[in-house]
Amino acid sequence: MLKNILPRGRSRSLNRTQKAAIAGVGALGAAAVALTAVPASGQTTTTSEAAPTAKVAYSTKQIQDVHAGVTGQLAGASQKVAAIEAKKEAAAKKATAKKATAKKATAEKKAAAEKAAAKRAAKETTSRSAQRTEVKKAAPKSYPNNLDGWIREARSIMKKHGIPGTYEGIHRNIMRESSGNPKAINDWDINAINGIPSKGLLQVIPPTFAAYHVPGTSKNIYDPVANIVAACNYAADKYGTMDNVDSAY
Numbered sequence: 630m631l632k633n634i635l636p637r638g639r640s641r642s643l644n645r646t647q648k649a650a651i652a653g654v655g656a657l658g659a660a661a662v663a664l665t666a667v668p669a670s671g672q673t674t675t676t677s678e679a680a681p682t683a684k685v686a687y688s689t690k691q692i693q694d695v696h697a698g699v700t701g702q703l704a705g706a707s708q709k710v711a712a713i714e715a716k717k718e719a720a721a722k723k724a725t726a727k728k729a730t731a732k733k734a735t736a737e738k739k740a741a742a743e744k745a746a747a748k749r750a751a752k753e754t755t756s757r758s759a760q761r762t763e764v765k766k767a768a769p770k771s772y773p774n775n776l777d778g779w780i781r782e783a784r785s786i787m788k789k790h791g792i793p794g795t796y797e798g799i800h801r802n803i804m805r806e807s808s809g810n811p812k813a814i815n816d817w818d819i820n821a822i823n824g825i826p827s828k829g830l831l832q833v834i835p836p837t838f839a840a841y842h843v844p845g846t847s848k849n850i851y852d853p854v855a856n857i858v859a860a861c862n863y864a865a866d867k868y869g870t871m872d873n874v875d876s877a878y
Contacts, residue, residue, distance in 0.1 A: 776800075776809045776853075779830070783857035790843055794861040798872030803857070806832040806877075811853040818877075829853070831860035832877075841866070 770785070772778035780799050787794055807813035807830050815827040825834045828850050838850045841862040846855035864871040864878060 776803070779811075779853040779857060783854045783861070786843060786846060786854070786858050787861055790862075792843070792858070792862050792865050793870040793872075794865070795870075795872055798870065798874075799857060799861065802860075802871055802874055803830045806830065811856065812851055829856035829860075831856055833860045833863070837863055 772782040780796055780803075783799070784794065784796065803809055806827075809830065811830050813829065813832065815821055815832055818827065820827050820834050825836065827834050829838075830853050833850065833856060835850060838856070838859045841859045842848060842855070843858045843862055846852070846858050848855070850856060861871045864874050867878065868874055
């Protein structure tokens with residue numbers, strides 16, 4: 630439209646009058662557009678009808694897919710929780726088993742230590758017992774150096790060799806023969822006349838003492854213990870026991 634306003638062959642620069650004319654034409658066009666929007670009665674009408682609502686397509690398949698997706702997520706979450714709980718339970722079981730193993734090892738170690746201690750104690754006890762036995766063997770029982778001690782020591786030796794004789798029978802014959810004097814000697818009876826006088830507590834002649842001497846005792850006829858044991862050995866052979874002797878033998 631503007632091209633038709635400008636004369637052919639004229640310059641395209643516009644003067645003030647031309648610019649005003651163009652502005653007027655624009656205003657008239659705008660007024661014409663406005664008039665077409667107004668009803669012929671000259672009153673403005675307000676449209677009460679709302680714009681048509683766009684149709685929404687609903688699909689049960691989509692809902693099912695959403696539900697399935699949520700269900701899958703919940704299931705996955707449940708599986709993760711279950712896996713975590715399983716790990717915790719496995720760790721707890723492992724810790725419990727480890728504690729039980731450690732407790733068992735401690736108990737076994739304690740039992741082994743107690744057993745070893747008991748074994749050592751038993752060994753020490755046996756060793757001490759053996760030492761006491763050795764001491765007893767090394768240190769024989771001592772007896773007082775008197776008539777009572779001589780008789781008791783003689784009887785302990787007689788017992789080892791199976792020679793009979795009571796304390797009373799031995800004591801009675803000693804008191805009759807020598808009055809308890811280990812150095813006593815008879816220089817008047819028939820044995821003395823024959824040159825072999827009786828000697829010692831039980832007045833034994835030298836040949837009889839030598840024949841009935843008991844190993845382990847002194848070979849001195851005046852030794853009180855050796856004299857008693859030899860005399861009792863002789864009496865057992867001749868009379869059964871020294872208890873049966875009531876006179877010179």
